[in-house]
Amino acid sequence: MPELIDFQDAFVAALTGDRPALSPWLTDGDHPGLAVYRNTIAKGCVDALADNFPTALSMVGEDWFRAAAALFAREAPPASAALLDYGEAFPGWLERFPPAAELPYLAGIAHLDRLWIEALFAPEAPALSAQALSSLSPETLAQTPLSPHPSVRFAAFDAGLPSLWRAAREGREDLEISETPETLLLVRRDGAVTHRVVGAAETAFLRACRQGLTAGEAAQAAAMADPETPFASPFATLIADGVFVAPL
Template sequence: MSELGRFQDAFAAALAERASAPIAAWLPNGEGDGEAEPAGLAVYRNTIAKGCVDALAANFPTVASLVGDDWFRAAAALFVREHPPTSAALLAYGEAFPDWLDRFPPADDLPYLPAMARLDRMWTTALFAPEAQPLAAEAFALAPDALAAARPRLHPSLAFAWFDSGLPGLWLAAREPEPGEMALTDDPQGVLIARPDDMVHGRLLDAAGFAFLTAARDGASLGEAITAAARANPAADLATLFAALIADGAFSGLDLGDLA
């Protein structure tokens, strides 16, 4: 390892340990002998901590808006101390934040908060997912037997989930520029999040749509996925469901197998 590399590793250790000992070899004689954190090192550490807190606020905007800036930044500062970044890029920082909120006592009175964080995380994941061209409706213009046997590949940015209550609706409402009155319903809801082009979008997903996407994710053919959707909701308009998923940019490929 180069001298610069050794110094960078030692400097990171000094910041984490809040002590000058790891970088003693690069300090003037006597300055790195104690265990106390030098004032200059504290400035660097605080600057990094603020950057991490700012990144969390950007990556979890719904959580921040629901709890307020003071609460969020106090919680985020504690999270940062326990989970320092492992990369210089903070664009997607906070993978462990939803689970951390599950164990954070001050959030006990806000049982919906970890789910809001997980939904925010899904949005961020979609934002930085690999690029892929979504399939247009014309790609599905096949003979009925070939279409039923084809296996769709989901777009790499696509994320979806199911909840036992109306948390997705609350989350979507909270992300509006002017949320207005928000209410948490008891009805189960699903959510779909995707970035087929430059923008991430999200919408509610019903039981049939969730069943379809789950089957497709698990390798089912289109015919099998449609059957799963019909079982989940026999009253579902399957043609409309499929058209909506195409409009969402949910598919990036179609494997025709022997029928190609």
Template structure:
């Protein structure tokens, strides 16, 4: 490795370890002892720390809005110190933030906060997911037996999850420009997040819709996925459910199987 490369690695280590020791060999040493902590290192550390905090605020806006700017930025600074970014790109920084919040004592009085962070993360993941053209309704204009045997390919941006309480509804309400009074419902809810084209969309997903997508994710045919949806909610309007999912743009392909 070149000396420049060695210095770059040592400089990164000095920032991470909060010590000038890794770069001691490159520091001026006019008095024999060297400068223990060059002022410039603090400037670099503060710049990096601010960038991490700003990135977390952008990637977890619901969490930031619920706890307030002071609380969030203090927590984000602690997280950034424990979890420095792995690359210069901070667009998706914070993969471990939700798990970290579960262990963060000041968040103990806010048990919904890790879930809010996970939902924010799902939104960011959908935003940066690969592009794919969603299937239009015409793609499903097939004979009933062929359609039932077909296996759908889900859009790469699609994310969905189920919860034992109304956390998805709370998250959606908190993301409104004027959220008003927020309330957490006790009934189970699921969430659907996708970016089939230019904009990330999200909505509460009923039990039948969640069962359908979970079956499709696991490789089920459309007929099997519809059966799973009907078992999850016998009262569900399955035709309306399927039409809504097509409108959501959750399908990117259809593999035709053998009707037999």
């Protein structure tokens, strides 16, 4: 059994390029059969990245994306056999990838694709309902921290990258990026990930809640971010979206 484990470890090492790893078992150097396994693994990694970053793929085309994905897979092979969420480091890698320098939006697009994957596979938790919220007095609510649902993800940008991402994700042809700052909010409800662009007040409220502040403190942050817009309606929309977890 120890020898079998040693062989399995050596075989995995050989697949990642460590040719001497199998020398105790192979005397003729790098066996050509290993190339078949390596190519199969490489294709699996590239296919997984294409599935996990479909919006980024649609922005650059199949050939460009797969060539970049193959390079990434060599540098950052998967840490487990499950490839459903492979590519956590891919957006950051694109920021440093020289051919992507002419595509300054691409890393951000990939980052939003990644947030969608994280929202999809986040743990389950019951969402805070409007009915449960109505049972709290205004004073109690103001002193209560509202914890974001485990699936909640949001990202703020200095330009309209979220709208660009949504347009590309939906297959629209009007792929233009505005200079207006935007925040994308994602949350999973009933097994499906929903997303929408939210304003400055909602963004400030969500950030405060993520920091563990009370609802009252988060409301103050929202009012400071957008003093001219009453927050009652956006707050009701956040509750309807299932953005907060129900207290135990």
